[in-house]
Amino acid sequence: MGNKQEEKELHPEDINEMMQVRRDKMKAFADKGILPFGHRYEVTHHAQDIRDHFDELEGEEDGPIVHMAGRLMAKRGHGKASFAELMDLSGKMQVYFKYDVLGEDKYANFRMLDIGDIIGIAGRVFKTQRGEITVKVEDFDLLSKSLRPLPEKFHGLKDVEMRYRQRYVDLIMNPEVRETFISRTKIIKAMRSYLDARDFLEVETPVMSTIAGGAAARPFITYHNALDMKLYLRIATELNLKRLVVGGLERVYELGRVFRNEGIDVRHNPEFTSVEIYQAYADYNDLIELTEGIVRDAAEKVLGTTKITYQGLEIDFANVKRISMNDAVKEATGKDFLAAKTVEEARAMADDAGVPYEQKHGIGGILNAAFEEKVETTLMQPTFITGHPTEISPLAKRNPENPMITDRFEFFVYGRELANGFTELNDPIDQEQRFLEQVKQREAGDAEAHMMDRDFITALEYGLPPTGGLGIGVDRLVMLLTDSASIRDVLLFPHMRAKAEE
């Protein structure tokens, strides 16, 4: 007890009784000459390897010795024999500690272990009378003493705030979380290999820049001390990638983080992962096919099928629809906005259809408002919407037949935008006019309108080949393929407000 008092003075802050007990055990191990925090351990088998190769490994007396390492997740003591569960990357394995095998001292050491401790074991594989594959421990080492108690073994960690803030505990306690993030990595790998196989060059462009362009969004602002200047975190990779196509890198893509200073909800995190892809001499139709291919391939590689179930809804990526924005709106409202000759006429149609719009909207803006209001959330099955108004597409090339609209598409699944692409605007004169229009909107108070990017105009003046471009929201694709309801469930460390103290 005197010892306990001493320890309390060393850690006066918030060490509760359970943590104190663990610190005492750590000290007891150290007093016995056992390092509570070990060094390396030669692992020969993961839990899954043992299950996979049980036939070769089995043998209480003469089977080979296997070495495993992992976290102790459960202890079931029976006096002089105990079962425990050891969890490694591949899963859990039952291990058996027996007084007769280990001897008094080591068995006493085992009894001192806590759930959560990381140990290495050496033992032989056998099957219990109940038929469970188990490793009978002949020797073990404490590799890392755990000083904090884990959440409850049966219910796991439920508190969503703690799951996001302390993802490491979530990963320990909830195996499906681990699966989700393994899937995330597989999806990203699948996208890379799909693009690499088609001769796309993966590149990296600056995250910090003096102009945040390529999307309609408010940027984060940071500051460079030595240069004494304001910098923006990128909101898209688009303009730099097109510069590279000007430079002759005909097929490029960048898979990386972009940052947008906007609200947070189940679909939005301030930083998110996008992949943007540019292909010279292609148009938006080629990119629609590429989008379909990427998504289908990722689904097949991760799930083995293009048919997924998302939040209870069956979605088949092999069955994709395509319809123009105007036709989709026409179907939903009976109004042909592109037939409107004047803004007044379009406004009357919108009023009639119960679509709210703003004064700044032209015909195209009103069509888009009608689409967002009446169509977007109904697009549950994979659907490519094409022909977006020029007014809302400052970087897309106009449709040759109808300059009101662009050769653009957006890919919707479950009522959400998953990808966006278009034939790139490569006419520097037109691009400059569009930027000027954006700047006007910006000056009128639209913080999300584009900034003027003179150098980008210059690049276009050197000549951008006809090019198709595409951006995919990687997090959203991962959500769909892992059946995750919130973007936070596919981000290892979603953005959280800083805690007041700590």
Place this chain on the structure above:
RNA sequence: GACUCACUAGCUCAACUGGCAGAGCAACUGACUCUUAAUCAGUAGGUUCGCGGUUCGAUUCCGCGGUGGGUCACCA
């Protein structure tokens, strides 16, 4: 940013209209050499998110604040 719901032991959750704050798991002590949410007996563990207020009395009612979830707004 608005609205709304939540916050109780390490974790998962209880506590009727305001009346001594409880359980399971985890922990601790003991029993137990094939259990698997092991079992059995016992013990300990709380600033009920924080600060105010109403009340004889607040986990409960009211106000302000914090954090989180959801919906909306903005957007991908």
